[in-house]
Amino acid sequence: MNQIFAADALLPTGWARNVLVAWDGAGRITQVTPDAVTPAGVATAAGPLLPGMPNLHSHAFQRAFAGLTEYRGQAHDSFWSWRNLMYRFAQRTTPESLEAIATWLYIEMLEAGYTSVCEFHYVHHDTDGRPYADDATLSLALLRAAQTAGMGITLLPVLYQTSGFGAKPPRADQARFIRSTDNMLSLLERLTPAAQAQAAVLGLAPHSLRAVPPDSLHAAVQGLAALHPQAPIHIHIAEQTQEVEDCIAWSGQRPVQWLLNHAPVDARWCLVHATHMTADEYAGAARTGAVAGICPTTEANLGDGVFDMPLWLQHGGRWGVGSDSHACVNAAEELLMLEYGQRLARRQRNVLASDAQAEVATAMTLQAVQGGAQAAGRLPPGGTAGIAVGQAADWVVLDAQHLALQGLPAPAMLSAHVFASHRTSAIDSVWVGGQRRVAQGRHALHDAAAAAFVAARSTTVAAA
Template sequence: MAAGLFFKQALTNKGWLYDISVSISEDGHILAIDQDTNPNCYPVIEKPIVPGMPNLHSHSFQYAMAGLSEVRRNPVDSFWSWREMMYYFALNVSPSELQAITAKLYMELLKGGYTEVVEFHYLHNDMDGSYYAQTEELSAAIITASDQTGLSLTHLPVFYAHANFGGVAPQDAQRRFINSRDQYLKLIEILKSNQNQASYNLGLAPHSLRAVTEDEMAWLLDLRNDLLPDCPVHIHVAEQTKEVDDSIAYNGKRSVTALMDQAPVDSAWCLIHSTHLDDDEVSAIATSGATVGLCPLTESNLGDGIFRAIDFLNAGGHFGIGSDSNICTQATQELRTLEYSQRLIHRQRNILCSDEMPNVGSNLWQRAAIGGARATGRNIGQIAVGARADFVEMKFERNGIMAAVSPQAVLDFHIFSGQKADIGDVYVAGKKVITSGKHPLEEAINTAYVSAIQRLAHKL
């Protein structure tokens, strides 16, 4: 781990700064930031540096589904028909295959500019729905992949008990997801006892109001107070209009309104998607301090809809981005899709920027990184004293294709040029985990992934 680095230009919590020495502690946090001439002779990074991006929502096993769900099997395909394919795929993934898939994904996420991932993990049971002898079998596969790749992990075991509002019995296709209260408590206790803060952060995740009753939500919050006080809490909400309609049919309330009435939602919460909101719900989320977890490419792929970003930000709301179904591992492409969705719905250009930061790319990256950090409960997502030393080097060709681009516009280029973002070195907690776009274990990780996919292909 570097004792310090010297950045020629970096996007900090004070905006773009030039010629800065960044001192790093032994545990990988930023001790000091000084504009100087590099008196400590730290290694010099010539290309622009941006904060590592937290990925606030991932289902790692879905990475291996790419291409399997892009065939129409229904007169009107939707999220709900896609979900049937996802269930079928999930029923066939073994622990070793999950570890290989997750390691490959996490390596690619690092190369895409992410330095933290929040794994919304609901694959708990054996293929027949029975509990593993080792309760944390599938969580262990996720944690091992994180350790192997160097991508920092916030692990969220999901409590999932029902098929719809009112405690409807789960479907057989959901059997790998379902936990009893006792089994879930056991899982959390084991993961907490094994937890090393340098290795993974632990939080809770009621899957959705469809999958968790009011009584179960209250029980989960009591469990949190007893075992993991102040930990992150994430939940799917208002992703689809059908969910909102089902909520109204069940209790007369829209999804987010129902959630706010059931739980003390605050800044430790992350509401995933929140696609379909009325005015009161936009205001309620912003006022609560909760972060909205946007997954623009998955939301586009599934036909979810478009988030009310302008109204939410004008109300003082916070957002971050996630890769969700992992059809894309590039943070820049998630941000591009978010901005373009707003341009299409508002029929304007350069929307998600500010007077203080008029460059859309810089504004998007910084706001998403800070919002994503809130959703992890960790001091990450910005280059600031006290924050973890997570850095991403953006390639910048002064005499090549980017000759007309200033350093302040480097993120504009990488997000909106239409080309794949060219990322060089990536640091997590001051340790270089990607060098010139390559991972040190890349060959072994790729070999294990191909083997896992070949085994899965025979089952499907």
């Protein structure tokens, strides 16, 4: 029978004791019963049951690039100098290397407590910028990687057309990214059957306001609505101060201000980073119901700045976390970095605890799961918004015997997992759609996928 019993489980309403969870053959939860009597013959979780964490922002190919830019190449190193190095690496990614890198990355994510991913995919064409014979080649490689790993995926092909505000022509090293709006909509049509076949969600990612002119943004959003009315839309926005300054010079408005005034932003949208906003922009963006996509370890790595989470929450804003450039692949690490960033900025502690949840790790987990599921377009039926009837059977089981957790009550175990362990070492198992993908902290394909990743990275680094 598809059942599991947990002495403690974190449900959307908070912690519950002695919880029996059942699911059907489609991997959807059919029963969640707190205060249940331990049933005979039913597997018992090794520790607290946590909802699986959606990763709402990923550039898979960049995992093989992580760690290779941690040196000063010029007097003032910045996001923009990092981007030049990243482009050089992107020029050498092949379909085979992308699939190997993404397969390993998604296995890493599963072992680190993520159960689904939003793949913000912008390397579309061959190394010379010409389309592959099958224009969907690299997108299909990512879908296969997720299927191999057993990871839920929201695929977000990226619309990228210009190199700066005011429709500046693309740079030569951006040729692999460029698509017309009509071509992007054709790609989405081409990918629809493949996505449906593996229960993947398909959406759209206008890269940024600097990369998609207004007319193209309008046409792409309209075209997506005609194909998939509820499809998620993700956009990089206000990540860097230079981006804000350039947007003002072009339009007289800041990026988020311009977007709210010119696009139909609503609950389908994910505003990735949104780091540099005014108080009015925080209020206006939150009112739309859009999700703020926060990527704390990448934002720290790139020197982006710190998102004002208390202000966002004051306006009822929704949020989730992503690993973005994959300098770190660890769901708990993103939560830790998010809270620590707020502490450093405010010189306070437990900033992101809520009135409903005084335990900061519990509060962050519940909010990030809800926001991540919305951003992924993975809502009921079969959604990923927590351990509840109608949702996907996605969860993480902590190891109650781990030294950092042993002997503690369940909320303290989660706190120790986030703030006092190695943040993957206390994970016992991970389930996606009712299938156990990680057992005793390890994925069945760990060794083979790791070897393929190392080979792909070595070849790509040598070529770049």
